Amino acid sequence: MATVSLGTTPGGTTPVGTTPGVNTPDSEKNDEFQEHEKILSPDFLSTAQITDLLTEDVDGIQEKLRIFLNFKNLHTHLKDAIILDYYVSGFMWAKGMDFSVTQYSKFMTLLDMLLHNLRTLHMSLEDSIKWFGEVMAEIGPRHSQKKKEWNIFDVKQANAIIDYLKISLFQHYKLYEFMFYSTREEIVIGTENKRAEQILPTREEVAQTTYTHVSKCKNVK
Known part of the structure; x- marks a missing residue:
């Protein structure tokens, strides 16, 4: 499965004409660009x-x-x-x-990471939605207001992705958990589907997480 790193600055080469260990606008911009490039990679x-x-x-x-x-x-x-x-x-x-091909790449990697978080990391529905919000805040329209050249998905596309993930994965999250963690005899589809719907957040709640979670976290030093 692919891995994702958020909130870390990857090592990079020092731009020509700068002194190692000294932060310049160009070096900070380069580091920030490299950090953005690591979102949902490889x-x-x-x-x-x-x-x-x-x-x-x-x-x-x-x-x-x-x-x-x-x-x-x-x-x-x-x-x-x-x-x-x-x-x-x-x-x-x-x-x-x-x-676009770039959007395909990020979207399919997002699908893969969400499944990885569930299957391997045993991430709960609530934590998975929180993680999803953090990633979308980096690759979605809120982030692009600061760096328009980094825009991967516009508002319409980001909302469509939220809607798709809600009905394709989050709505059936408990069923996926049972598939990965439980024996077949323990899966009661009707009951678990109902339980999943009861704890499923609204689109507005997912969107709020998507567009506000990271900005709040960045204000906490």
Whole structure:
């Protein structure tokens, strides 16, 4: 799975004409740019893979992602089939949004990291939404007000992503948790789906987290 680093400054080369250890406007700008470049990196899919997938129909996308994920037999591995559907559905949704290759890259990496946080880090729904808000605050329109050249998603696209993640992952979060952590006998779909809906935040709550959480945290020194 891909990894993401927020709030850290990556090591970089010292710009020509500056003294090591001395912060200059150019060096600070360079460090800030490199930090921004680390958001949702490394990429889940390469530029070449995305370009290749865009030439395929849904069946071709499914097959190539199956090979990429190294899923052998979807007929006997229900979990793999569900995970594959998660990525295929996300890619097809992004295709309908007419994203650029860069936007595809960040969106698919976002999907991958959300699943990684759930599956590997056992992140709760509340913490996952908080993490999602932190990332969107960096790559969404609020951040672009400061650095327009770093704009990845505009307001309309960011809101669409919030809506998509709400219905595709967050609304079924408990079911994904049971799939990864519990035996099949423990999964009661109707009950858990109802429980997930009861704790699911509204779009406004997700948006508020997305656009205000990081700015508040940055004010705490």
